[in-house]
Amino acid sequence: MIARLTQDERRNALIILGLVALMGAVLGLAGRDDLLGWHGLLIVIFAAGLALPILGALDAPEPTEDRENAYYDDPTRLGILLSMGWAVFGLFMGVWVAALLAWPELTFVDSPWASFGRLRPAHTTGVIFGFGGNALIATSFHVLQRTSRARLSGQLLPWFVLLGYNLFCLLAVTGYFMGITQSKEYAEPEWYADLWLVVVWVAYFLIYVLTLARRKEPHIYVANWYYMAFILVVAVLHIINNLAVPVSFGQVKAYSAFSGVQDAMTQWWYGHNAVAFFLTAGFLGMMYYYLPKRAERPIFSYRMSIVSFWGITFMYLWAGSHHLHYTALPHWVQTLGMTFSVMLLVPSWASAGNALLTLNGAWRKVRDDATLRFMMIAAVFYGLSTFEGSFMAIRAVNSLSHYTDWTIGHVHAGALGWVAMITFGSIYYLVPVMWGRERMYSSALVEVHFWLALLGTLVYVFAMWNSGVIQGLMWRTYDESGSLSYSFVDSLVAMHPYYIARALGGLMFLMGALVGCFNIYMTIRGASASVAQGDRPADPNADRSLVAGE
């Protein structure tokens, strides 16, 4: 990878890493009496770890080929590997957290870092930002170049974004284990990590805009619109929700600029749109490119994809208040969120339908090709979870579902069924293309992964639906004298079998991901010879979907 940088670029990389290390050192010194000191140290080690191989290769020969003649896929390759690594970590954390809910004594170590409250955000950050975020960055670089017919802008910028983003994830997760959190769900990291992410994210947006500016294909393909909405809106959400004043520059603790119900509304405006633009818009970008590509058919209706794009971007922004039904939030704001949530069903189903109609006529391929089947199931679960979401946003329904496992079931129908499935499908398409192989090492193992993932998702989601509805009903059942029929502990006992089932479903899902890692590793290993030839992407037609009977 370093061999493809000029000596000037290697020097510039060292300067950037030096600045990052300096920043870490300053943070570490200022915060030496605080947990911040450890994070300063982590930043220095991270930068030094990247600088060492570059130092070693500083005088190595420069690239001789004309780099503008080929796409820049090294960052995508590393991004895929990082994404799978984070998947294993995040899913393992999920299984652990699920096991803790079923068997609370499974902490193993009697120490604060292993408590539920710290492991849970390590799970959510690991899967959403680690697994999902890296997959989004990796695929967006790939899609952007292929649809613009232009090489990525910059040699170092893509690396800065990918590695800088992973530094943010590391700071976040290690912080939770130490007890650092600002207690906003999905926005737990404190001020210094938040500021760092702003820098990284601006660079990400720059890459997108600069590459689009060099595009040779005049029309900007719809997937890029989704990716850009994801980048732009996440930047806005992140900055506003994290406005805070640190106690001092030597301490991790900061106080939010908002308080009371404004704070709650800002947080859930952020939280819901993190779902909408991180977990939805970005992955829709993936779907609109990789699904047609793998099926070798154009998207059923390109025009409908434009209409759903504007519908999703404009309506989602108003739906956040459905997380705050029956709170101090003014009633009309709740109603506004509820109304927009119900309307959201239209553009959401337009996207899900568009994907499924694209496959209409190619069902043989879906039957024979597990990669395409991952994408099809993703579209089905996307339709399902958006229907469910619109339903749960209705105030009366929410009075039953809120605080219960129904919400957790909804979350994972979206997260496992939609986000993870579309990601695995896209990765199975990408890996052979990126490493110059004709196909994955073993299509049988892709098949195994598919069934483990599907089964795991179904077990998880059905367990949580059952458990959630039972829980909700038990909490609202009164006897003739008007007192509650069940105590909280009664409902807890009723949950127990479902929690065991969920942990098993999650374990299946994790095993599927492990099978995927092995398959990807073997695919890459088998191709090591052809990669050394240069970063010219392989002929994508080489990885045509499997023919029946193969």
Next chain:
Amino acid sequence: MMVFDHENLVRIAKSWGLFYMLAMAVGVVIYAYWPKNKTKFDEAGRSILDKDDKPWR
């Protein structure tokens, strides 16, 4: 002069909010389904299926 206090913002949101959203929705649908744009969009949908092994120069 109008003051941008809570009352006024709520009034604007509750009245004009509806109209600009509707206008946008109509605008997007007209743009997407304008007959002259059909070939352009059909081509865009097919364009990603072309061979894409190298940047264009």
